[in-house]
Amino acid sequence: EPEVTxxxxxxxTQMGQEVILRCVPISNxxxxxxxxxxxxxxxEFLVSFYNNEISEKSEIFDDQFSVERPDGSNFTLxxxxxxxxxxxxxxxASYSPYTIYFGEGSWxxxx
Amino acid sequence: AQSVTxxxxxxxxxxxxxxELRCNYSSSVSVYLFWYVQYPNQGLQLLLKYLSGSTLVxxxxxxxxxxxxxxxxFHLRKPSVHISDTAExxxxxxxxxxxxxxxxxxxxxxxxxxxxx
Numbered sequence: 411e412p413e414v415t416x417x418x419x420x421x422x423t424q425m426g427q428e429v430i431l432r433c434v435p436i437s438n439x440x441x442x443x444x445x446x447x448x449x450x451x452x453x454e455f456l457v458s459f460y461n462n463e464i465s466e467k468s469e470i471f472d473d474q475f476s477v478e479r480p481d482g483s484n485f486t487l488x489x490x491x492x493x494x495x496x497x498x499x500x501x502x503a504s505y506s507p508y509t510i511y512f513g514e515g516s517w518x519x520x521x
Numbered sequence: 522a523q524s525v526t527x528x529x530x531x532x533x534x535x536x537x538x539x540x541e542l543r544c545n546y547s548s549s550v551s552v553y554l555f556w557y558v559q560y561p562n563q564g565l566q567l568l569l570k571y572l573s574g575s576t577l578v579x580x581x582x583x584x585x586x587x588x589x590x591x592x593x594x595f596h597l598r599k600p601s602v603h604i605s606d607t608a609e610x611x612x613x614x615x616x617x618x619x620x621x622x623x624x625x626x627x628x629x630x631x632x633x634x635x636x637x638x
Contacts, residue, residue: 452628453565466625509567509570510626512564
């Protein structure tokens with residue numbers, strides 16, 4: 411069964427450093443998302459992406475965050491200058507009609 | 522705007538007992554409803570979804586859920602749980618009038634189901 415794959419599975423970074431989280435969505439999907447789950451809290455929508463542009467973003471997705479699809483297969487989330495409160499599990503997802511499929515997540519720890 | 526309330530943050534049960542995990546939602550528009558499961562140290566896996574039609578939806582691993590529009594609920598049930606069902610369960614809702622790029626999920630806070638021997 412096709413799946414969404416994410417790398418790295420776990421990353422530890424120092425506060426202020428840039429982080430790039432990578433995702434390979436399911437190959438024939440056209441809509442992509444990033445969600446975040448802070449430890450012990452609910453899964454939150456960050457951003458949706460279609461046709462090489464952001465279609466919607468949440469309040470969380472401020473200027474420190476960016477997304478891109480650099481080569482037609484990867485979908486990346488960049489955090490420019492990480493803060494302690496960015497520590498969370500980040501899920502990539504892609505959409506097939508009426509269902510969103512999630513990757514296994516990238517666990518980001520900012521120290 | 523939509524919201525999802527999962528009334529129980531933790532549900533401990535014994536193996537082979539029945540379980541119900543409760544989910545209520547609030548929305549001004551018609552919705553699609555989902556249950557996802559997250560096993561320890563894993564991602565989110567779709568258990569089942571309600572889009573339209575029969576209000577009783579069957580999913581994987583013997584789970585089912587019933588959509589009740591008047592009570593705005595979508596409770597998840599399993600008649601007999603196994604230890605392997607121990608996981609976090611998330612109820613989620615999306616706006617059924619949107620599609621594709623605006624198709625986003627609003628999640629509840631999750632219910633930790635712990636199945637004890």
